[in-house]
Amino acid sequence: MKKVLIPTKLNAVARELLKDSGGYNVVHDDSTELKELAAQHPDTYALIVRSDKVTPEIIDALPELKVIVRAGAGYNTIDIRYARQRGVDVMNTPGANANAVAEEVVTLMLADARHVVQADVSTREGKWEKKTLMGRELTGKTVGIVGFGAIGRLVARRLAGFDIKLLTYDPVLSEDRAEEFGAELVDLPTLFERCDYISLHIPENDDTRGMINKDLAGRMKEGATLVNCARAGIINEDDLRAVKAEKNIRFLNDVYPKDAAGEKSVADIADLMMPHLGASTVEANYNAAKRAADQLMEYDEKGMSTYIVNRDVPEGLDEMYADLAYDLAHLARQWVGARNKLKMIETSVYGSLKPFSDWMIVPILAAVSEEFDRSMEAAAAREYLKDMGIDYNDRETDDTKNYGNTITIDLAANVDHGSLRRVSIRGTVAEGRLMISRIDDFDKLYFEPEGHAVFFRYEDRPGVLGQIGVALADHGINIDDVRNPHDESGKYSLAIMKTSSPVDQEIVDRIAGEIDAPYAVGITF
Numbered sequence: 207m208k209k210v211l212i213p214t215k216l217n218a219v220a221r222e223l224l225k226d227s228g229g230y231n232v233v234h235d236d237s238t239e240l241k242e243l244a245a246q247h248p249d250t251y252a253l254i255v256r257s258d259k260v261t262p263e264i265i266d267a268l269p270e271l272k273v274i275v276r277a278g279a280g281y282n283t284i285d286i287r288y289a290r291q292r293g294v295d296v297m298n299t300p301g302a303n304a305n306a307v308a309e310e311v312v313t314l315m316l317a318d319a320r321h322v323v324q325a326d327v328s329t330r331e332g333k334w335e336k337k338t339l340m341g342r343e344l345t346g347k348t349v350g351i352v353g354f355g356a357i358g359r360l361v362a363r364r365l366a367g368f369d370i371k372l373l374t375y376d377p378v379l380s381e382d383r384a385e386e387f388g389a390e391l392v393d394l395p396t397l398f399e400r401c402d403y404i405s406l407h408i409p410e411n412d413d414t415r416g417m418i419n420k421d422l423a424g425r426m427k428e429g430a431t432l433v434n435c436a437r438a439g440i441i442n443e444d445d446l447r448a449v450k451a452e453k454n455i456r457f458l459n460d461v462y463p464k465d466a467a468g469e470k471s472v473a474d475i476a477d478l479m480m481p482h483l484g485a486s487t488v489e490a491n492y493n494a495a496k497r498a499a500d501q502l503m504e505y506d507e508k509g510m511s512t513y514i515v516n517r518d519v520p521e522g523l524d525e526m527y528a529d530l531a532y533d534l535a536h537l538a539r540q541w542v543g544a545r546n547k548l549k550m551i552e553t554s555v556y557g558s559l560k561p562f563s564d565w566m567i568v569p570i571l572a573a574v575s576e577e578f579d580r581s582m583e584a585a586a587a588r589e590y591l592k593d594m595g596i597d598y599n600d601r602e603t604d605d606t607k608n609y610g611n612t613i614t615i616d617l618a619a620n621v622d623h624g625s626l627r628r629v630s631i632r633g634t635v636a637e638g639r640l641m642i643s644r645i646d647d648f649d650k651l652y653f654e655p656e657g658h659a660v661f662f663r664y665e666d667r668p669g670v671l672g673q674i675g676v677a678l679a680d681h682g683i684n685i686d687d688v689r690n691p692h693d694e695s696g697k698y699s700l701a702i703m704k705t706s707s708p709v710d711q712e713i714v715d716r717i718a719g720e721i722d723a724p725y726a727v728g729i730t731f
């Protein structure tokens with residue numbers, strides 16, 4: 207029998223279903239540390255967790271481990287890359303607790319608007335504070351939802367009865383799809399400027415960490431409310447602190463860097479705090495537990511699952527080419543504007559990579575969309591593209607061009623006033639290194655996508671490189687490497703500089719303004 211370890215408070219339905227199937231020996235213990243349990247049960251085959259941290263040490267302590275099931279949505283607590291290295295599949299149960307979170311968001315908004323917590327305390331104290339506890343109504347307000355996935359969409363539906371004006375921002379959402387939910391798709395700054403309530407429903411990852419910064423918080427309306435029932439890391443706490451008092455912002459919070467008792471660093475700026483209770487309803491706990499058990503049994507029956515979030519590259523493909531596709535798409539996404547709505551992806555895959563051209567959409571989509579992970583499947587990627595209204599074309603290629611094993615990725619995204627911004631980037635692997643060989647008309651670049659870099663495309667004239675160098679130096683940024691090719695017409699130049707540290711897009715945009723460069727990107731590979 208396969209041993210399943212459930213080291214967390216999870217509805218007993220998971221344990222019962224697995225036991226009843228006759229194929230599993232289940233250890234369900236929510237009072238012992240995971241580290242200790244791992245030492246006691248080294249023969250564990252499957253681990254079912256909630257927000258428990260699954261580190262390389264835990265994975266190493268379980269040599270028989272084949273699968274980890276996250277009974278929930280966010281899997282930022284699991285080292286999925288290390289799990290892959292160890293041949294361990296990781297699954298989540300997306301959507302199983304979405305309604306619980308959506309209801310928590312509405313609860314927090316209403317509780318704060320009507321001072322429920324203070325009113326209870328003061329009335330119990332014998333006070334009668336009708337004047338100071340004057341509330342506000344949610345009805346008719348403008349609400350912005352950042353991240354229009356399972357939870358974001360449910361928040362929209364649950365709030366519909368309040369006749370709100372709904373705005374949303376999600377880089378992979380089409381206008382039509384947003385409209386189906388009665389939402390207007392806007393860019394992030396607009397959402398922050400126009401909304402009375404803003405609710406965050408995005409995953410925490412390398413791209414979203416610290417995303418809610420001083421610039422965005424500073425755009426909020428006087429007295430507006432920010433709700434975070436997603437992950438703590440997506441808000442730059444100090445930036446929010448800096449603008450909160452000045453703008454009289456309300457901040458309602460469910461999530462923290464660590465899921466544990468003790469002082470909370472946000473306590474001084476949060477107006478309402480919950481101990482990560484978003485998914486903590488009887489119903490959600492049941493749904494997530496049942497889904498975890500069902501998915502595990504289905505995985506064992508079929509030997510695979512569409513819920514795996516850390517799938518590997520296909521057999522026969524050198525993983526470096528998957529990394530190449532990812533890096534090319536990552537740069538292309540910044541080039542067309544990371545926040546602009548993506549409309550089209552086209553690829554040309556040459557040489558021995560051709561058999562994998564279909565699959566390449568996986569790392570490409572992972573690079574351009576936060577919602578997609580490199581471990582997901584190509585079929586899911588195509589489904590996703592359809593859902594998001596993104597055209598995808600894997601072009602016929604002609605090997606007489608002698609491009610060797612190269613990949614070209616073209617992206618197009620909507621910019622302001624409905625026009626499209628396009629870019630075409632080609633790359634290869636040479637001498638065991640990733641190489642970007644072409645960006646639009648700038649050929650033979652042989653630039654290694656590694657570390658931090660800035661790109662400026664401008665009309666060629668003397669002195670521009672110096673200007674960029676001085677501007678970067680003003681911010682304490684050193685230049686490690688410079689390329690400065692001309693395009694085919696000789697009219698435009700591309701300044702590519704590797705830098706000693708990351709360069710904020712804000713600084714890049716400022717320099718771009720100074721040197722009149724319409725295309726300017728700061729990137730970390």
Ligand SMILES: NC(=O)c1ccc[n+]([C@@H]2O[C@H](COP(=O)([O-])OP(=O)(O)OC[C@H]3O[C@@H](n4cnc5c(N)ncnc54)[C@H](O)[C@@H]3O)[C@@H](O)[C@H]2O)c1
Pocket residue numbers: 278279280281300301303304307352353354355356357358375376377378407408409410413414435436437460461482483484485486575576577
């Ligand atoms: N408080 C809780 O208890 C609780 C419970 C469940 C989930 N969560 C958190 O909420 C997150 C969202 O959950 P979900 O089930 O809706 O996930 P989901 O994958 O269905 O939706 C996430 C959405 O965010 C969008 N997105 C990604 N990056 C973005 C960005 N930079 N800007 C705007 N949108 C972006 C994606 O395109 C996607 O549509 C989870 O990742 C998890 O961290 C918290």
Ligand SMILES: O=C(O)CC[C@@H](O)C(=O)O
Pocket residue numbers: 256257277278279280281303482484485486
């Ligand atoms: O399991 C929990 O209680 C929290 C889960 C939630 O944050 C999730 O990402 O699904």
